[in-house]
Amino acid sequence: MAELSYLEASKQAIAEEMRRDPMVWALGEDLGRGGVSGQYKGLIDEFGPNRIADTPISEAAIMGAAIGAAMMGTRPVVEMRFSDFALCAIDELVNQAAKARYMFGGQARVPVVVREPVGMRGSAAAQHSQSLEAWYAHIPGLIVILPSTPADNKGLLKAAIRCDDPVVYMEHKGLWALEGEVPDDDDYLVPIGKARKVRQGNDLTIVTWSATVHTAAEAATQLSAQRDIEVDLIDLRTLWPWDVRAVLESVERTGRLLVIHEAVKTGGFGAEIIATIAERGPRLKAPLRRLGAPRVPIPYSPPLEKLMKITPRQIVETAKVQMQA
Amino acid sequence: MAELSYLEASKQAIAEEMRRDPMVWALGEDLGRGGVSGQYKGLIDEFGPNRIADTPISEAAIMGAAIGAAMMGTRPVVEMRFSDFALCAIDELVNQAAKARYMFGGQARVPVVVREPVGMRGSAAAQHSQSLEAWYAHIPGLIVILPSTPADNKGLLKAAIRCDDPVVYMEHKGLWALEGEVPDDDDYLVPIGKARKVRQGNDLTIVTWSATVHTAAEAATQLSAQRDIEVDLIDLRTLWPWDVRAVLESVERTGRLLVIHEAVKTGGFGAEIIATIAERGPRLKAPLRRLGAPRVPIPYSPPLEKLMKITPRQIVETAKVQMQA
Amino acid sequence: MAKAHASHNLDVDRYLSQFREMHRIRAFEMTALQAVDEKLVLGAVHPSVGQEAICVGVCDNLRRDDLLLSTHRGHGHTMAKGASAAAMMRELLGRTGGTNHGKGGSMHIADFDVGMLGANGVVAANISIAAGAAHAIALKGDDRIVACFFGDGAINRGPFLEGLNWAKVYGLPVLFVCEDNRYSATTKTSAMTSGAGAAERARSLGLNAREIDGNDIVRVDEAAREMITEIRADRQPQLLVTSTYRLLGHSGFDRGQYRPDAEVDAQWEHEPIRRCAALLKAAGVRDAVLTSIEQEAKAEMLAALEEAKAAPWPAPEIAYDDVQDVGAEKMEHAPWLS
């Protein structure tokens, strides 16, 4: 175990996988100087410019080329800088990467990992703050992962790189500096599709992912300390496939479910979770609930941006309402 | 009233709006020869090539140029041919059109109508069959409309053209030939955000939109004739804004809700509807239910493609289960 | 009419073989269109009738392990690269034994065994994928090359710029081939294309580019051979622009009536098979030989159609296969079963 940042953990994952498999390479803008947030810093020294490849500002070609290179047996890690810019490469990701294996009748595999950092951070405004994970979960063929801790950002990224399916891998921009214990193990893999129990409780199930896990954990601490409300807090970690079993087990125990995400509430993946649980018809002590951003583009000014974010206080208030229902 | 096809109705809508407002124009590939399905046939004779504009195969520029032209006070109708190709213009639609007004602090308006026909039809396969309406409903700034009848395809398209917000307007490829009564009225507008009651009943609420409305209507007829199950059938017509009130009123009456769409079930807009209703916690007689496509790309071969489609039989079977719960 | 070639020099065996291949492609297309008319094929079929010389002239100069990326109009390329016409016909009919097990159809036809990495339903999308396939070759350091076909309409989409720039920046062995058949669906491409065209655009991106008559099999064959030889040696991308004409409608659904009869009729005079026949005759090949090649091709494709009609439909379960390894839905969970 070592204390690493979320950023360092991802870099360790890439370095280990690149050492392990010469077919792994990374491509994206500015990677030679470390990438926009330093996620690749120093890798070029070990692996050289062919495997830590700078690219033109050509998101569509970055994705398209990665697909062709993946079909030919390499394992590209595609860096999209921010998930917002992946919108310049959606045809490639959704019409090509996600469908190639299927429409070619199983002849192709597209083992790409598409890194698309999400989320609000410091007045990044409407075109640099989006969390569109729900889109990808809706697309057959894609896997969707959103790590929330340094350890997961090692274990899930390694699992994603070893996976033969195209993976949309969404780190959160606000978590790069977060520190935590990370296993040194070269083969430390976190299984795709398994949720993580952050905190055990019997009163209210909270399901969330990415940076909001930390907001929810803070709220859970407050709820326990101030109200004796014990939250069963689940970090979903992967949206597709998602851990229905873990969520269902918890909700059957607590009778209460709150799903929280930073993304816009309307049409967010929280809806899928609520709908799936509602369809199973478990016995409930309170209506199922979601918290998410309003259906508003992310504003720039700090106090306005703050209004778009889920706060511990909101979670506490919502939980109290659910406990009273 | 005249008997018109869904296709003719849309053409009438465009022609009337173009006569009414010289700032309305249409642009897209092959429009001069009527467009890929004949939706524009003959319009060039009345309005000329500047207002029924052929374009290069440049979806991104079609959308981008429409945005610039809309910000400057014209009202473009953007033809994307199939919704699948709009994926080549997602940055323009989502990062630019949807956000321009907001991020410029109200200085811009982007009154574009983006026509993106959806749905499966006759072995169109994985890249020509998608229904991604849920994506757009998740994006602040966008309006999402899916007409199911000729009358609506006149009234909603006219409303969309007169609307100052960007509208994603999704006709269904399988409905072009559908005939129905269409009001002659030049000012026949169907309000955006109001659902249509297709059939009145007190046993089970079915909410759906686009071509599936007709599948559900057939099932409802069978359920009534064979089982005395009376379906309250709601054609949502617009997904954003959607008519929560109409759905809630119905579910409170029937105690049962089934949402059906042609799109992939996972992460489809059905999840949003189920989640919204679940959060309100109405008294239910059966668990909320959805029907949608499996999370599988659309296959080509007719018997496989058929497996992806909702059938009246499935609806009937699901309704019977809900009635027994 | 065929341009004069030094027919005494003509490699008769080679061009007889290419003549046969062109006839096989044409017969495949005509048979496929017949299957469309008979509603045996429901999806779109984009025939390459009139463009056969480009398919054959280029692909005949590729090795089996070279790679090919194609378009919606991909039957000719695929056959010329060596795929089985019978399996392709089954694919068009959506049957068992189709190249893609019936899951792709005409627009997604692929045969990885012969290096054919797929037709594509999105215009120009194959360009950056081709660059990427070549990128993998470069990373692995082998000596294969990639051929990437696209139409004249495709040069107005972003991937043309991004993909050609990519191939040149990284020094990737791709032969890009633009089939300029003058039309983009119902639109005259020239009216929607600024500047001097594909070759000039490619040159501005630093690629060597050549423009040739794409209906002249000898010209195509020679140009492709030279360019492929260069590319295999210097690992730099090039563009071959071939002028041709789409003799039929855009697809099986289109009669192409927006084009004046006179224009179309004139083009039938210049079509590549007739021109190749003239060359072969001038080189001494007897009419009967040529006719029997044509007849054999037609018979082969009709047999392929009959055989495809008799082939079984795919089992329902395969609809759920090959989506993804992790998180694949199972047929047991299919909505109508639950």
Add this chain to the structure above:
Amino acid sequence: MAKAHASHNLDVDRYLSQFREMHRIRAFEMTALQAVDEKLVLGAVHPSVGQEAICVGVCDNLRRDDLLLSTHRGHGHTMAKGASAAAMMRELLGRTGGTNHGKGGSMHIADFDVGMLGANGVVAANISIAAGAAHAIALKGDDRIVACFFGDGAINRGPFLEGLNWAKVYGLPVLFVCEDNRYSATTKTSAMTSGAGAAERARSLGLNAREIDGNDIVRVDEAAREMITEIRADRQPQLLVTSTYRLLGHSGFDRGQYRPDAEVDAQWEHEPIRRCAALLKAAGVRDAVLTSIEQEAKAEMLAALEEAKAAPWPAPEIAYDDVQDVGAEKMEHAPWLS
């Protein structure tokens, strides 16, 4: 060092005014960076320090009702087009009275009153939007033109091809301006760009293109004037490629340390304000005049910053305004209130 101009011919009033404007831009940028350091501005700020001559030389030749589309590096263009620096500074600080009411910030700054239709956070996305704005002008038949700026990195994205083709196909009055500052964020653009560059690419698309020294205010001013005059008359798009250098880091977060000191130091010798000062001095303008212009500009921007700091934060309700007319969520329904 400044190239020699025929200084006896120099329109001193004109270039004094442009000198002042360049200083105002530089002072704005330096003040904005100071505000970043003081954490008064949290978002990215991309300064145009070193590129002021392009902003001023081009925009000074536009009419107020002409239109402008800009990039992430848009402060200079916006000021040169006539926007209020005070309102821009408020925008950067996210305050009431900002050009965008604090909702856009540096990367989305816009002032429709002066025809400035927006900076853009997506590289190259403004190109097709600019073509569309010109398309509207053409449909309406008025005589305005559109100026569209982008960087050297932007020419590798699809919109460069699609947008320039569009403008030429429809005959639209756009002056495209490429600011070639040699870098795309931390990457040397030349390493990622094939062929002879932006001008050659534009020519292959049928546009007239000129390449000039973008640090020479007189050259920029003259070239822009000539090109704008032509565009206003013949309604055809053109491209002006200006070579320059990004003297500072990519943004307020970047110190630009991947560039050798010697390279950067050398470029400070060629920067446009110093060169303009030399010209004006040679034309007889006294040092004191130039110095006082610089001082005034700095004082103006420091005052703008002070004023912005004192300005109130926007009211929470406006976060919910201007999303859309139909189906807008209301603040009452905000999650933390429900």
